[in-house]
Amino acid sequence: MTVTVVHWGTGATGALALRGILSHPELELVGLYVHSAEKAGLDAAELCGLSEPTGVVATNDAAALRALGADCLSYFGPGRAPTAIGDVLPFLEAGIDVVTTSFGGLTHPPAAESVLREPAEAAALAGGASLFSTGIEPGYASDLLPLALLSACDDVHGVRIQEVADYSHYPGADALRIGFGFGEPADYPAALADPARLIGGWRGVVELVGDALGVRFDSVEATYERRSLDRDVDTAIGVVRAGTTAAVRFEVQGMVDGVPFVVLEHVNRMAADAAPDWPHARLGDRLVYRTEVTGRPGFACELAFDEPQSEFGRIATGMRAVNAIPAVVAARPGLLSATDLPVTVSRNSRPGGRPVPVRS
Structure with a gap:
């Protein structure tokens, strides 16, 4: 079963997560939100370093993206909690699940500040949706x-x-x-x-x-x-x-x-x-x-x-959330932590690529 995804944000980590969504065999990108007017109208591939056009064009219109009725929102927005939580609440209320790296305080929802937890939980329960906040750390x-x-x-x-x-x-x-x-x-x-x-x-x-x-x-x-x-x-x-x-x-x-x-x-x-x-x-x-x-x-x-000087750390940050999308969509409504989900792994297996190194 293919899971439809709207992605939000193409910054240093968001662009790498976008690439991961496009490479994931169980995910289908159906919408893309960007903040800057300069990026609006560009194909998703241009914003994450891929050469083959996807047909998904970036937009500044969040309401139009909600109207697509996607299964999940992959949110890599600015994370200025608690104000940025307002970006994801309408998606939750519309029944769209959310994975995000932007709200570290929601990594373990019972311990989150009420100003962050309460509106997110209310929106999730109202829409019958789930929210999972994670990354490489916190996460x-x-x-x-x-x-x-x-x-x-x-x-x-x-x-x-x-x-x-x-x-x-x-x-x-x-x-x-x-x-x-x-x-x-x-x-x-x-x-x-x-x-x-x-x-x-x-x-x-x-x-x-x-x-x-x-x-x-x-x-x-x-x-x-x-x-x-x-x-x-x-x-x-x-x-x-x-x-x-x-x-x-x-x-x-x-x-x-x-x-x-x-x-x-x-x-x-x-x-x-x-x-x-x-x-x-x-x-x-x-x-x-x-x-x-x-x-x-x-x-x-x-x-x-x-390769510690590469973008690998940011890839791991984004992919921890992206790889969890199918499990989050299948999970109960509400706010989730790592203990609420099964172990999730990459589905983008490519045998014949760079071999596992032999260490002397």
């Missing part, structure tokens, strides 16, 4: 992967989930400068310097792991710190000047008896030598997701991309 690397690892444990004394990454190759200027504060002075009011914003964005994955383990937190707390370099650094978002923020480290901590039990940690740099005393991954610091379990057995697992 796969901080919920599904840790849960799979924890299935092999007896005693669990603590869980630390990390992203260790060099963001110098990432082109998302707004996210890095406004969100993290990279390239800005030490007193710049970066969005993630606000504990409430950190908790709102990442509490969900911390609570999801805690809920799965049967642990109720006394509180959820957050920390944020930043470091600079004494030299300029050329990056994908421009020059990060000496003395401005070149490294950011934050944690969202699920606390039990005054001690962190489940911790979500980011260690993000704009240069390899920034904050050298902060944690490093064994597989390198370009882009690694690490889960460390203290317990019986205790272990550490690292996930690294084959």
